Amino acid sequence: MNAMMTCALRKQKLVSQRSTFIILGIVGIPIWNVLQETSAADTEAASAAMPLNMLSPLLDDLYTLLSISFVAILFGIAWAFYLEEWLPQTHWVRRFIESVVAILGGIPSIFYGILATGVFFSDAGTLKTIGVVRGPQDTGDMSALEPLSFQQETPVFYILVLTFILMVMPLTIKTAQAALRSVATPIREAAYALGASHWQVLKKQVIPIALTRILATGCRAMSSALATVALIFGIYTWQYTNGPGEMSNRFVLFLGSALFLSIFSSVLIKLDASASADPTHPTR
Amino acid sequence: MNYSIEAENLNLWYGDFQALIDVNVKIPHGQITSLIGPSGCGKSTLLRCFNRVNERYGNVTTEGKIEVLGKNIYDTDVSLPELRKAVGMVFQRPNPLPISVYENILFGLRIHSPMRSITKADADAIVEEALKSVFLWTDLKDKLKARATSLQLEQQQKLCIARLLPLKPKIILMDEPCSALDAKGTRAVEELMEILAGTYTFVIVTHNMAQARRVSKECIFMFLGELIEHRETQSLFTDPQHEKTSDYVHMRYG
Ligand SMILES: Nc1ncnc2c1ncn2[C@@H]1O[C@H](COP(=O)(O)OP(=O)(O)OP(=O)(O)O)[C@@H](O)[C@H]1O
Ligand SMILES: [Mg+2]
Numbered sequence: 001m002n003a004m005m006t007c008a009l010r011k012q013k014l015v016s017q018r019s020t021f022i023i024l025g026i027v028g029i030p031i032w033n034v035l036q037e038t039s040a041a042d043t044e045a046a047s048a049a050m051p052l053n054m055l056s057p058l059l060d061d062l063y064t065l066l067s068i069s070f071v072a073i074l075f076g077i078a079w080a081f082y083l084e085e086w087l088p089q090t091h092w093v094r095r096f097i098e099s100v101v102a103i104l105g106g107i108p109s110i111f112y113g114i115l116a117t118g119v120f121f122s123d124a125g126t127l128k129t130i131g132v133v134r135g136p137q138d139t140g141d142m143s144a145l146e147p148l149s150f151q152q153e154t155p156v157f158y159i160l161v162l163t164f165i166l167m168v169m170p171l172t173i174k175t176a177q178a179a180l181r182s183v184a185t186p187i188r189e190a191a192y193a194l195g196a197s198h199w200q201v202l203k204k205q206v207i208p209i210a211l212t213r214i215l216a217t218g219c220r221a222m223s224s225a226l227a228t229v230a231l232i233f234g235i236y237t238w239q240y241t242n243g244p245g246e247m248s249n250r251f252v253l254f255l256g257s258a259l260f261l262s263i264f265s266s267v268l269i270k271l272d273a274s275a276s277a278d279p280t281h282p283t284r
Numbered sequence: 285m286n287y288s289i290e291a292e293n294l295n296l297w298y299g300d301f302q303a304l305i306d307v308n309v310k311i312p313h314g315q316i317t318s319l320i321g322p323s324g325c326g327k328s329t330l331l332r333c334f335n336r337v338n339e340r341y342g343n344v345t346t347e348g349k350i351e352v353l354g355k356n357i358y359d360t361d362v363s364l365p366e367l368r369k370a371v372g373m374v375f376q377r378p379n380p381l382p383i384s385v386y387e388n389i390l391f392g393l394r395i396h397s398p399m400r401s402i403t404k405a406d407a408d409a410i411v412e413e414a415l416k417s418v419f420l421w422t423d424l425k426d427k428l429k430a431r432a433t434s435l436q437l438e439q440q441q442k443l444c445i446a447r448l449l450p451l452k453p454k455i456i457l458m459d460e461p462c463s464a465l466d467a468k469g470t471r472a473v474e475e476l477m478e479i480l481a482g483t484y485t486f487v488i489v490t491h492n493m494a495q496a497r498r499v500s501k502e503c504i505f506m507f508l509g510e511l512i513e514h515r516e517t518q519s520l521f522t523d524p525q526h527e528k529t530s531d532y533v534h535m536r537y538g
Binding site: 186194197200204205209 | 335337340342364365366367368369372373375377379380381382391392394395396444447448451
């Protein structure tokens with residue numbers, strides 16, 4: 001019976017691995033296409049005074065957005081630890097933050113998209129995109145293309161950061177708290193009763209057990225943020241540039257990364273579940 | 285008489301609810317004492333006072349004095365890690381940590397010693413000795429790297445006892461240690477307790493009166509937070525002094 005179970009488990013693992021590759025392929029091909037397209041466009045446009053490397057501003061944008069969400073996620077995880085591990089359930093700070101998180105988390109992310117759009121694209125008719133990237137809109141002048149980056153300390157940039165934080169932090173706090181709570185009480189009790197301090201319990205048991213889930217949480221939050229940004233780009237590209245252009249490349253790249261992160265987080269959760277699968281201790 | 289634990293006028297509240305009322309108890313050294321009583325009478329609460337894990341359950345106020353091995357554990361200079369090293373605890377559901385058998389046994393020791401101060405040879409010897417004292421060595425010597433949560437329940441519970449031993453505790457508290465086990469597992473754990481009883485002081489909470497009669501020398505009966513009767517086990521069962529005790533041992537409560 002045991003052999004059968006291991007066999008089934010191995011099979012399941014194989015299947016999940018295979019589907020991962022297939023999905024990676026599905027996501028990877030459009031991204032690859034974008035890369036190809038852009039480099040083709042590069043050579044074509046070399047004469048038309050276009051920046052030689054169009055891919056690099058795209059990647060820079062992606063990098064910037066990822067960094068912002070990364071910081072937001074770190075803060076979210078820190079808050080989750082503080083609330084879940086240090087504050088008693090009835091503490092007013094905990095109640096307050098948890099209700100704020102519940103309210104913010106209940107808002108669909110497209111709302112943030114619209115909010116950001118409203119702010120970033122208020123200058124009707126001109127594609128300001130995120131306000132810093134001056135796009136090729138009507139003039140077709142690609143030379144103004146600039147990456148979104150930390151160096152450009154425009155207010156709009158900070159609004160973007162704020163949107164990301166509002167969008168990413170509640171999700172992270174909520175799910176990271178759930179991950180910490182999923183470390184079963186008996187495990188903590190056992191460690192405390194052996195004389196472990198709070199830090200030791202966290203360091204030796206809680207964090208190793210919850211880490212995969214917390215990582216998955218972070219990836220999921222990043223993914224939802226990127227997907228929203230991708231949607232904004234998508235909508236505005238079609239509206240203002242009449243067809244696929246630099247912006248829709250961005251759309252594909254962001255959406256692709258979002259999908260990738262989302263799949264990655266599902267894989268993490270799946271791996272975590274099969275690692276802790278245990279008939280005698282069902283996870284809560 | 286030599287006592288391991290002496291509690292005086294112990295009162296305990298969870299918020300406004302008084303769970304222990306003026307408990308006075310002396311638990312003798314080197315033998316098994318059982319705690320019985322209807323559900324919710326405060327057995328687990330009393331047991332958890334002895335290693336102060338109660339304090340983790342939120343809004344708990346304690347009054348009175350508990351001396352463990354001659355030292356008041358509510359003194360300000362008491363170190364909780366040291367107290368819990370001396371007073372081990374076994375829970376109702378076996379709760380091995382989700383790491384290997386080997387690391388489970390070393391967990392306590394690693395917590396209490398500086399990083400990397402335990403050599404591999406020492407560690408091996410400690411694990412072997414601990415497993416031998418609970419008669420798991422022959423079964424588990426080839427499975428030391430296996431996840432402890434994958435063992436049978438009986439083995440898990442014995443492992444939970446084994447992982448206390450490297451810390452050289454004086455007292456072992458057990459809260460319904462057999463209620464998750466079948467008859468064979470229960471018997472095995474009882475035998476183990478009887479063998480270890482000379483070396484360690486055991487306090488066990490049990491709902492199984494047959495078990496209390498089989499293993500314990502003294503028995504404490506509690507009712508609604510009060511300690512009603514504390515006597516030699518056989519006489520508590522055959523000749524209870526209080527009406528409530530006699531009602532309970534004759535199963536007149538649900
Ligand atoms: N953390 C807690 N917060 C509030 N009340 C509690 C808490 N733990 C226990 N109690 C209450 O204290 C009383 C004694 O509980 P305790 O768990 O000590 O009983 P017990 O004798 O061990 O019962 P059982 O046989 O069911 O295990 C109960 O009325 C219970 O509801
Ligand atoms: Mg109990």
